[in-house]
Amino acid sequence: MSDIVMELRDVRRTYRIGGGMFGKQRDLHALDGVSLQLRRGEVLALVGESGSGKSTLSRILLGLEAPTSGEVFLDGAPVASIRRRAFAARVQPVFQDPYSSLNPRKTVRQIIEAPLVIAGGVAASERLRRVRELLDILRMPERMLEAYPSQMSGGQRQRVAIARALISRPEIVVCDEPTSALDVSVQAEVLNLLMELRAEFGLTYLFISHDLAVVEYIADRVAVMQSGRLVEVADAEALFAAPAHDYTRRLLASALTVPAESSEA
Numbered sequence: 001m002s003d004i005v006m007e008l009r010d011v012r013r014t015y016r017i018g019g020g021m022f023g024k025q026r027d028l029h030a031l032d033g034v035s036l037q038l039r040r041g042e043v044l045a046l047v048g049e050s051g052s053g054k055s056t057l058s059r060i061l062l063g064l065e066a067p068t069s070g071e072v073f074l075d076g077a078p079v080a081s082i083r084r085r086a087f088a089a090r091v092q093p094v095f096q097d098p099y100s101s102l103n104p105r106k107t108v109r110q111i112i113e114a115p116l117v118i119a120g121g122v123a124a125s126e127r128l129r130r131v132r133e134l135l136d137i138l139r140m141p142e143r144m145l146e147a148y149p150s151q152m153s154g155g156q157r158q159r160v161a162i163a164r165a166l167i168s169r170p171e172i173v174v175c176d177e178p179t180s181a182l183d184v185s186v187q188a189e190v191l192n193l194l195m196e197l198r199a200e201f202g203l204t205y206l207f208i209s210h211d212l213a214v215v216e217y218i219a220d221r222v223a224v225m226q227s228g229r230l231v232e233v234a235d236a237e238a239l240f241a242a243p244a245h246d247y248t249r250r251l252l253a254s255a256l257t258v259p260a261e262s263s264e265a
């Protein structure tokens, strides 16, 4: 088994924007020649200013969007050659907003087991056993099984979204701002859970965050995006200690700007 679990090679993603009565059509290069390797078992954080292409990259990793050009590989195989369902079982998302990502008309049990129902081939009793096991690992009470999303807190909903992502026993979990919609008090709890799950299930994470304190806390490596390109990919410790790229330095500096408490003048 190779050390590289997923890879992007010279991936471009172009959106045609404008046109109509709002002016001329033009191409927006959301990803502009991105090559990136995801190593087995790591937490790779993806940072960069708003609009730099982070979510676009995550959707391409998840197979939700196809690159305009370039290639994506999972365990050395071109993703285009892998069946959709088999791929989905191996690469799963956790999105930012647990309010809009959970179906309000389904119970927790139905939501979590849905990926197994869609994939087929797992008996109802085994599905329920796995749902219970995950609830237990995520420290959610058994009675939550028949609850609806509207009856849960944001933190509980995000746990349900995480359980749904893990039920198919994926290798890779792609998290796009998974804690930024949560109350500060539950952010750390959810982050710690994600890290526990990594050890328990041998997961690899791509983790998008605006919060550099969070990134410093959890990331093994950091990839920095600017205008659709990767400007720096480095070990987290090295990057926070001595960012090589000017853009990274500015990004770190802007996050560390705090109001001056006092001055000696």
Ligand SMILES: Nc1ncnc2c1ncn2[C@@H]1O[C@H](COP(=O)(O)OP(=O)(O)OP(=O)(O)O)[C@@H](O)[C@H]1O
Binding pocket: 015, 016, 017, 028, 029, 030, 048, 049, 050, 051, 052, 053, 054, 055, 056, 057
């Ligand atoms: N479906 C789309 N159609 C047209 N343009 C898009 C589409 N999706 C993204 N874009 C554009 O592509 C660029 C990259 O967007 P993306 O959502 O990947 O950025 P991001 O880094 O995730 O930003 P944020 O930090 O705000 O979430 C932006 O200019 C965005 O407006």
Ligand SMILES: [Mg+2]
Binding pocket: 054, 055, 056, 176
């Ligand atoms: Mg985004």
